[in-house]
Amino acid sequence: MTIDTQLAGDIVARCLKRGATAVEVIAREETEFSVSVRLGEIDTLTEADSSALGLRVLVDGRQASVSTSDYRGPSIDALIDEALTLARATSVDESADLPEASAMATEFPDLELYDPAIAALSADARIDMALRAEAAARDEDPRITNFDRGGLGTTVGRTVFANSLGFAGSYDSTMISISAIPVATDGDQMQRDSWYDRRRTLAELETPESIGQRAARRTLRRLGARKAESCEVPIVFEPMIARDLLGTIFSACSGESIFRKASLFADHLGERVGAAGLNVIDDGRIRRGIGSRPFDGEGLPTRRTVVIRDGVLESFLLNTYTGRKLGMRSTGNATRGLVGQASVGTGNLFVEPGVQGPDAILRSVKRGFLVTELMGFGVNIVNGDYSRGAAGLWIEDGEIAYPVEEVTIAGNLKDMLAGIEMVGSDLEFRGRLAAPTLRIAKMAVSGR
Amino acid sequence: MTRDAIEFYRERFGITPADVDRLLGVALARGGDFADLYFEYTSTGSVQFEEQIVKTATRSVRQGVGVRVVVAERTGFAYTDSIDVGSIERAARTASSIARSGGSTEPVSVTVSGPPRDLYPVELSATDVDIAVKIEMLQNADAAARVYDRRIREVQAGVTDVFKIVMIATSEGVLTGDVQPMVRFGIHCIADDDGNRQVGRSGGGGRCGLDHFVGGDSPEAYAADAARQAIGQIEAVEAPSGTMEVVLGNGWPGILLHEAVGHGLEADFNRKGTSAFSGLIGSRVASDLCTVVDDGTIPGRRGSLNVDDEGHATSSTVLIEKGILRGYINDRLNAGLLGVARTGNGRRESYQSIPYPRMTNTFMLAGEDDPAEILRGVKRGLYAVQFGGGQVDITNGKFVFSASEAYLIEDGKVTAPVRGATLIGNGPDALTRVTAVGSDLALDPGIGICSKNGQGIPVGVGMPTIRISEMTVGGTKG
Incomplete structure (x- = not known):
């Protein structure tokens, strides 16, 4: 790793010296490995290191x-000057x-x-898992x-951030993912589906065999698919x-759409937007x-x-900019990203699980x-x-x-959220967002 | 432009044709059928206007080299963001690890060759135009949207310019380069009629300079179009649900072709036998009114390229001729494995990505029907003229695309606007139901982005007005 808070701090200082009134520096460094496989052979194998740096400068309130x-x-000085000219x-x-x-x-x-353990995995071990x-x-x-x-992909990276308020911080992170998209055939029908897992640690990753088997089962159950009749169910x-x-x-609920009034939730803070029992939580500090x-x-x-709740x-999700626009924190x-203003993103956003298993929810549907x-x-x-x-x-x-295939489902989000009648107990994180099985009262299905 | 690009890498980074030969030798030092180097320098700028002020301006520079080594069906790939011989050599060694058979392959020494034409001779790149000119465009657009109707509340507009210089060298002895400008103007507005909020979007661009944005392509015209769509949606009724006759307007609705047939005709899926179109060459996949081409050689278009990202000249490829499937679009790897001629469709998002067969500008040729007559022939149906994105499952052939501006057709007349609805169909047979093709072929205004294997690239689509006898419309009104 060659980037650190020292480097970011130095660049903040150079920006201030060249005329910025406030500065943010973000730097990312990453080692990428990915292997895709097919029919027992490697299809593509990619390995690379990369790093890049982004600057946001303010000059008297212009950015x-x-x-x-x-x-x-x-060349960094020329870039700083260009940023100041643009600002x-x-x-x-x-x-x-x-x-x-x-x-x-x-x-x-x-x-x-x-x-x-992810950083230490040999290329052969990674290829073998895929x-x-x-x-x-x-x-x-x-x-x-x-x-x-x-196939399998890993990233090993470092993120560094510093600003002209004296803040400087960095963290290292790893990620590993395995995916499979098999194709099943029955007569002249061909179907594909997928399964994957993505984790911060090797120990938590679903086994390669399990991922492959689940992908296959998900694909097989689609064979024989047909259109359904149009109805409301x-x-x-x-x-x-x-x-x-x-x-x-x-x-x-992102501040980006709320402050622009570009959301059905705008002006509805503190009001009912979903069925009783629906809890949505964002947590940026879940371990791993x-x-x-x-x-x-x-x-x-x-x-x-x-x-x-x-x-x-109960709350929007906000950054500093959208918070100020709404008079909130x-x-x-x-x-x-490296360029542009900060936008709003999730931590780990999830629907709090309910008590019924997915099978019980299925059995409840006539x-x-x-x-x-x-x-x-x-x-x-x-x-x-x-x-x-x-x-x-x-x-x-x-x-x-x-x-069933080649159908559409349609409705309005307000009715869909108000119509969440059952929330499953089967919550599992495989990324930033996670939700259990949900039963929605009814939607329009268009088909035959 | 070829020589300009090669000179750029020599002057700025000190990379010479002799270096390139040596690096290709390193890539093939452990064997392999083929290797290439893709040098990229891209400068992207944007200006964003919102709440009637210039919110922000950006400039980002992306530069690096991707090294690829191909052994039969296998590809080894590595990249570096440092354009110097030492870093590229390390990447070449990494990429060469795909070749495990031993031995080494001798690359052909490179010779400079240029594409047969320059499809985008831009005198003044948008990247070099003073930011004040772009700001004025945005201000004019904002004003035009607000003047269109006082219910227009939120207006966001932006201009993005891209200036890309590529150099491509292959172990087959090709050394070529290209200078690829691009500009895109986009506007998004929200109408608010007493709490009833609706959205409209418009924009355009291409491989051109800012002088493109006049007349029907002026910022004011795009603004009025976005405002008109948003205001029109205020009165929209529920979209119908079920199977019905559908008329698609000309231009951007050509996204139908991109999703229904284009992706399914990319050679990689067909080589692997995972496309719903696999093995259908010579078969009927559309009515005899339909001829569909992919053409990367249209001057100034967003999807056009002088050479593809493997250094091969782009071309015009007939995919479907009078309803019969004629060919696939391919890249070097897949053309070689399938034993067919290259079509110049090997494309990649950046030096960090592997090229795949991708579309350029995909459209249906004009027919003979009068567009007004096409509508008059429909008793009850949907007339869709604007779309958001689309998606396809190439294996089972099912595709969707979402109408953002559509109207009911009742007794041959276009009546009420309807709310957004997704249309769904099956690629290999959707076009067999085309019963009329208009004389009004139009290409889209230059806004399309196509995504495949995680890579986004600019593309174009186009179509005349067409009528489809039966398609499933995903509305809510039975």
Whole structure:
């Protein structure tokens, strides 16, 4: 690792010297490894180290930002000057200033985001794990006749952040993921589906064999899929799909959309936005969480925020900018790329699990649709319109009847959230967002 | 532009053709069929306007080299963000680890070759234009949106310019380069009618300079279009649900082709046998009214390239001719494995990514029908003219695309606007139901981004007005 808080602090000082009135520096360094495999062979193998640095400068309330991977040499001064020139061309925006000095993170808890076992894995061991997952998928059933893609990826990285308030912090992190997308054939029908896991530590990763087998089973259950008839029925979202809905809830409660009044949740703080029993929580400090970090993209401490409590919208998720726009304080949810203002991102955002298992939820449905895949982008968080392509399993008398494809499900987000009648107990994190099985009262299914 | 690019890497980074030969030798030192080096220097700038002020301006520089070694179907890849011989050599050694058979392959010494034409001879790149000019464009757009209707409340507008210089060297002896400008203007506005909030979006651009933005492509015209869409949605009724006749407007609705057939015709999926179109060459996949091409050679278009990201000249490829599937779009690897000619569709997001077969500008040729007549022939159906994104499952062929501006058709007349709805279909047979193709072919205004294997690249689409006898519309009104 070649970047550290010293380097970031030096660049802050150079910006101030050249005329900035406030500065933020972010630097990221990463070692990437990925192997994709297919039919028992390596398909692609990628290895690389990279690092890059981004600067946000303010000149009397006007801001601009720049980024580069070439920051070690003298060209950094030219880049700083370019940032200052750009900043002077923009407008004064009072909300764009750095956070209050007193709000900056001062403690950096060890959230166990770095696992030396991942960094130490040999290339051969990584390739072997990828091949085992792929083989397990094909060995599961003779109808698994082909393999689309899958493999293993790891990243080992460091994030450094410093600003002109004197803040400087850094953290190291690791990530490992395995995925498999097999193809199943039956007659002239061909289907694919996927399974994956993604973790901060090797010990918590699902075994390659289990990932391959689950991918195969998910693919096999789609064989024989047909269109359903158009109707209105109860809808069950399996966890992967409930997670997609949680992503939409995040967009709607993000300060970015709230301050622009570009969300159905704008003006509804403290009001009921979902069914009783629906709890949505963002926690940036879960140990080994993919969404965990000791400080956010502005150097503020991360924390736990209850977004929806028992169906009532209790908090938005905010960074400093959107907080100021709304007359509120940041919730420590700033996230940033190398260029641009910090935006709002999640920590580990989840729907608090309920008591019923997924099987009990399924059995509660007389006639309905268990959604296992959503397609397309037909979600409008401004007015709540929701219309997506879907595939899944038809439910009759509490049992899986047959697979369904080429249908849409449609409704309005307000009704969908108010209609969450059951929340499963099956919460599992495989990324920043996690949700258990959800049963929604009813939606329109369009098919035949 | 080829020589300009090669000279750029020599002057700025000291990389010579002799260095390139030596680095390709390192890449193939452990064997392999092929190796290439992709040098990239990209400067991207943006200006964002919102709440009637210039919120922020950015400039980012991305530079590096990707090294690829191919052995039969396998690819070893590594990249470095330091453009110097030592770093590239390390990357070449890493990439070479894919070749485990031993022995070494001798690369052909490179010779400079240029593409047959310059599709984007931009005199003044948007990157070099003073920021004040871009700010004025944004201010004019903001004013035009607000003047359109006083219910327009939120306006966000932005200009992004990209200036990319690439140099590509292959072990087959090719050394080429290209200078690739790009500019994109986008506007997003929200109408608020007593709490009823609706969104409209518009924009355009291409491989061109700022002089592109005049007339129908002026910031004011895009602003009025975005405002019109937002205001139009205020009165929208529930979208219908179920299977019905659908008329798609010309231009951007060509995203249908991109999703329904384009991805399924990318050669990698067909080589692997994972596409719903696998093995269908010579078969009917559309009505005989439909001829679909992918053309990377249209001057100034967003999806166009002089050479693809493997240094091969782009071309125009007939995918579907009068309803019959004729060919796939491919890259070097897949053309070689399938034993067909290269089409110049090997594309990558950046030096950090591996090239795959990707679309350029994908469109349907004009037919003979009068667009007004096409609508008059529909008793009950949906007329969709603007879309958000789309997606496809290439294995089972199911695709979706989401209408953001659509109207009911009742007794041949376009009537009420409807709320956003997703349309879903099956790629290999959706186009067999095309019953009319208009004479009004239009390409999209230059806004498309295509995503595959985690890589986003600029593309174009286009289509005349077409009628489809049956498609599933995902509304809420039965």
